[in-house]
Amino acid sequence: MHLMTRGQKIFRVFNYIILLLACLSCLLPILHILAISLSSPHYVAAGMVNLVPRGLTLSSYQFAMEGGRFTRAFWVSIQRVVLGVSITMFLLVTTAYPLSKSSQRFKGRHFYMAFYVIVMIFQGGVVPFYILILNLGMMDSMWSLVLPGSVQVFSMIILMNFIRSLPPELEEASMIDGAGHWKTLFLVYLPVLKPALAVVALFAFMRHWEAWWDGMMFMRNQNGWPLQTYLRHMMNNFRDLMREGGGHQHHLIGMLNEQTGRAAQLFMSLIPTLIIYPFLQKHFTKGLVMGSVKG
Amino acid sequence: MLRQLKKEWPLHVLLIPGLIITAIFSYGPIYGLIMAFQDFSPAHGFWGSPWVGLDNFRWIFSEAQFQRALFNTFFISLMKIFFGVVTPVVFALLLNEIRLSSVKRVFQTIIYIPNFISWVILAGIFMTILGSRGIVNTTIGLFGLGPVDFLTDPGNFPWTMIWTDVWRRFGFGTVVYLATIVSIDPGLYESAVMDGAGRWKQTIKVTLPLMTPIIILMSVLALGNVLDAGFDQIFNLYSPSVFETGDIIQTYVFRVGLHGANFEIGAAVGFFNSVVSLILMLIALSVAYKVANYKVF
Numbered sequence: 306m307h308l309m310t311r312g313q314k315i316f317r318v319f320n321y322i323i324l325l326l327a328c329l330s331c332l333l334p335i336l337h338i339l340a341i342s343l344s345s346p347h348y349v350a351a352g353m354v355n356l357v358p359r360g361l362t363l364s365s366y367q368f369a370m371e372g373g374r375f376t377r378a379f380w381v382s383i384q385r386v387v388l389g390v391s392i393t394m395f396l397l398v399t400t401a402y403p404l405s406k407s408s409q410r411f412k413g414r415h416f417y418m419a420f421y422v423i424v425m426i427f428q429g430g431v432v433p434f435y436i437l438i439l440n441l442g443m444m445d446s447m448w449s450l451v452l453p454g455s456v457q458v459f460s461m462i463i464l465m466n467f468i469r470s471l472p473p474e475l476e477e478a479s480m481i482d483g484a485g486h487w488k489t490l491f492l493v494y495l496p497v498l499k500p501a502l503a504v505v506a507l508f509a510f511m512r513h514w515e516a517w518w519d520g521m522m523f524m525r526n527q528n529g530w531p532l533q534t535y536l537r538h539m540m541n542n543f544r545d546l547m548r549e550g551g552g553h554q555h556h557l558i559g560m561l562n563e564q565t566g567r568a569a570q571l572f573m574s575l576i577p578t579l580i581i582y583p584f585l586q587k588h589f590t591k592g593l594v595m596g597s598v599k600g
Numbered sequence: 601m602l603r604q605l606k607k608e609w610p611l612h613v614l615l616i617p618g619l620i621i622t623a624i625f626s627y628g629p630i631y632g633l634i635m636a637f638q639d640f641s642p643a644h645g646f647w648g649s650p651w652v653g654l655d656n657f658r659w660i661f662s663e664a665q666f667q668r669a670l671f672n673t674f675f676i677s678l679m680k681i682f683f684g685v686v687t688p689v690v691f692a693l694l695l696n697e698i699r700l701s702s703v704k705r706v707f708q709t710i711i712y713i714p715n716f717i718s719w720v721i722l723a724g725i726f727m728t729i730l731g732s733r734g735i736v737n738t739t740i741g742l743f744g745l746g747p748v749d750f751l752t753d754p755g756n757f758p759w760t761m762i763w764t765d766v767w768r769r770f771g772f773g774t775v776v777y778l779a780t781i782v783s784i785d786p787g788l789y790e791s792a793v794m795d796g797a798g799r800w801k802q803t804i805k806v807t808l809p810l811m812t813p814i815i816i817l818m819s820v821l822a823l824g825n826v827l828d829a830g831f832d833q834i835f836n837l838y839s840p841s842v843f844e845t846g847d848i849i850q851t852y853v854f855r856v857g858l859h860g861a862n863f864e865i866g867a868a869v870g871f872f873n874s875v876v877s878l879i880l881m882l883i884a885l886s887v888a889y890k891v892a893n894y895k896v897f
Contacts, residue, residue: 429629430870
């Protein structure tokens with residue numbers, strides 16, 4: 306054990322301080338929002354709430370849960386995630402498996418691959434996309450949220466590369482046993498694909514959970530808004546929501562204000578992400594690395 | 601030939617659902633780009649709307665707001681890329697000096713959190729804490745500073761966007777760069793120590809040079825996306841008072857093209873955006889392949 310010089314000691318102290326500040330910058334905003342959401346509006350309006358709630362009350366949460374709007378948007382998002390991720394997984398598996406074959410064994414692979422790579426690097430943009438949804442008559446339909454972009458090419462390549470990295474004996478053995486491509490894919494491959502499937506499912510989940518723009522553009526009826534679209538509206542129009550809820554929720558109105566009400570709904574929307582965070586942390590970086598494995 | 605087809609047909613069949621979805625929802629909008637060359641109206645459609653050649657493109661390039669948006673896009677994006685690379689490199693180096701692996705792990709876990717919070721929620725949080733009476737301004741007020749208009753002052757707005765974006769992503773970059781540092785052969789440090797190099801010299805002479813390929817790779821891939829200055833972030837945080845410095849190509853397309861229903865103008869801007877992005881992306885991927893042997897397809 307060598308002795309530290311004075312300079313090294315000073316560096317060590319500064320290093321810990323800088324790293325600690327970086328950590329705090331990530332945690333404090335969330336704690337502050339939580340503290341506001343649990344506080345009584347008088348303290349919040351006076352700027353007296355920092356990290357500890359004052360005048361503890363759950364009114365803002367009660368207002369959100371009983372108002373109907375928040376819970377409905379949450380439910381739409383859950384439906385969207387379940388439907389959207391399922392469709393994506395089905396399409397990714399049925400696309401990645403054939404494309405994982407070498408072009409000697411699968412004539413036409415080059416053509417199909419080019420078909421997908423082109424849309425990965427060139428898009429039509431939002432205006433033609435909007436017109437397309439309009440022309441297809443998909444306005445106000447959940448399909449306009451879950452079908453577009455359901456074949457994520459990057460995810461498909463992750464899956465394809467993963468299949469290619471598996472020993473070829475796996476398929477050969479299955480074929481010798483008389484299984485065709487269908488059986489091989491769904492009975493032999495699917496179970497061993499789990500790690501890669503977890504990663505691409507995660508990407509699909511994040512995409513659907515965070516999406517707000519399509520809900521805003523395609524759901525003219527606000528009852529069809531997913532959570533993030535609703536949250537955007539809520540941040541800008543909380544007073545209207547209070548007025549709207551004023552009738553049957555008048556007992557609560559005095560116990561919250563714009564800031565506490567917004568904070569409660571923001572915090573509740575964070576909870577799902579925080580719950581699955583360990584899973585996210587584990588698979589996210591791994592997935593991005595998988596995508597660049599030599600194919 | 602026929603025998604091969606017989607063996608291969610299930611593969612073609614499996615591809616059908618994905619091909620149909622992609623043809624409709626990815627190639628559909630590409631086909632729709634023809635409206636950029638028309639005086640388009642949804643009522644007349646693609647076949648009934650009159651053709652106008654390059655008029656829409658001439659119009660946007662002579663339009664001050666579009667030029668402004670183009671400049672803002674490059675400025676905000678380039679600053680995000682620069683600070684978005686430097687910051688995590690610095691944190692990875694600092695973190696590497698920590699010997700306790702448990703501290704390292706806790707730190708990485710915490711700084712990675714913002715990466716997974718949607719911009720809609722983050723926008724809500726920033727509106728709360730960066731407002732004129734938000735906690736940031738009340739805190740700096742204690743030191744006699746401020747108040748600072750982070751979100752409504754045109755001079756500050758781009759920098760608020762740049763630093764909140766760097767903040768959101770630096771956890772990811774730090775994890776990536778630290779993984780590179782950890783994989784460096786310890787023998788190299790041992791021989792540097794024998795040559796009399798201290799920690800600082802080791803960092804400059806050994807660690808940084810070995811990090812260069814991954815740093816170039818990350819920068820080049822980010823430069824390929826330079827026209828994407830962060831629509832989700834800016835659209836949820838900007839307001840008319842900061843259009844001057846905060847309006848970017850995608851927010852311009854949204855406001856003028858979609859909200860203002862000038863579809864052909866929006867499509868023309870989108871077309872320009874896609875073509876330039878395509879070129880930049882191809883350059884970036886070929887450089888990334890040469891420098892770091894990085895290959896997506």
